[in-house]
Amino acid sequence: MFKKLLASVGIGSAKVDTQLVSDQLLPGEEVRGKVVIQGGGAEQQIEKINLFVMTEAVREKDDRKVYEKVVLGSFVVGESFSIREGETKEVDFQFRLPIHTPPTLGRTKVWVQTGLDVPSAIDPTDKDFVRISPHPYMKTVLDALTNVLGFHLRKVEMEYSRKHRYVQEFEFYPSNEFRRDLDELEAMFFMQEDRVEVVLQIDRRAKGLGGLFAEALEMDENFVRVTFLDGDLEQGTTFIAEKLRGIISRYS
Numbered sequence: 001m002f003k004k005l006l007a008s009v010g011i012g013s014a015k016v017d018t019q020l021v022s023d024q025l026l027p028g029e030e031v032r033g034k035v036v037i038q039g040g041g042a043e044q045q046i047e048k049i050n051l052f053v054m055t056e057a058v059r060e061k062d063d064r065k066v067y068e069k070v071v072l073g074s075f076v077v078g079e080s081f082s083i084r085e086g087e088t089k090e091v092d093f094q095f096r097l098p099i100h101t102p103p104t105l106g107r108t109k110v111w112v113q114t115g116l117d118v119p120s121a122i123d124p125t126d127k128d129f130v131r132i133s134p135h136p137y138m139k140t141v142l143d144a145l146t147n148v149l150g151f152h153l154r155k156v157e158m159e160y161s162r163k164h165r166y167v168q169e170f171e172f173y174p175s176n177e178f179r180r181d182l183d184e185l186e187a188m189f190f191m192q193e194d195r196v197e198v199v200l201q202i203d204r205r206a207k208g209l210g211g212l213f214a215e216a217l218e219m220d221e222n223f224v225r226v227t228f229l230d231g232d233l234e235q236g237t238t239f240i241a242e243k244l245r246g247i248i249s250r251y252s
Helices: 002-008 136-148 206-215 237-251
Strands: 015-020 032-040 045-047 048-063 064-077 081-083 087-094 110-117 125-132 153-162 165-173 182-192 195-204 221-229
Touching: 015 110, 015 125, 032 048, 032 110, 048 087, 048 165, 064 081, 064 087, 136 165, 136 182, 136 195, 136 221, 136 237, 195 237, 221 237
Parallel strands: 048 153
Antiparallel strands: 015 032, 032 087, 045 081, 048 064, 048 110, 110 125, 153 165, 165 182, 182 195, 195 221
């Protein structure tokens, strides 16, 4: 009776450790691993094991920047079971990493967080940081911007968005080709199974009195949406770079 009471208030509760087959992941691929549960000081009922793919996004709040946690995807592993005092159980799992999972570039962090759903008890959790490479669609566009058009990646950060919950912003210095026309270029990616939508923020360099006036009124920026289908992306970085060159030139 006393041990049951201890378990109900979370004393001596089970511990959880999630082990991934690989911590180098790609958006859209299968993630495999196992959850190891170590029983505590009393028998406990585990209703379910929860896995969350997490990141964090910066948000302006009261004139300061705060980081807020963002759930990219959630998954339930296994079924209800009980674990005895000191017992060890292993539960295998696999799930598909959400295609919109951001790459861990710049300040972006992604982790898999595990929790045990234990009735009336403290929820034991485990956090495993992972490295996410850019989705092949995104990589093609990034390579077109940097390797072909010569833009220099300056900053990558997850930011809060009222419309999308979060966006990952890529900031670039202009290359020699666009240095006279642009102050900077920003890009945001919205992934789908057969395409990627890229939102470009083209920040024009002030030229003359009219340019300075436009810059002062923040009228020197254009937001342009361009969609690349998988057939476009299969034609390679040079093809995509030419499309981007035309768009950037048109608005700069």
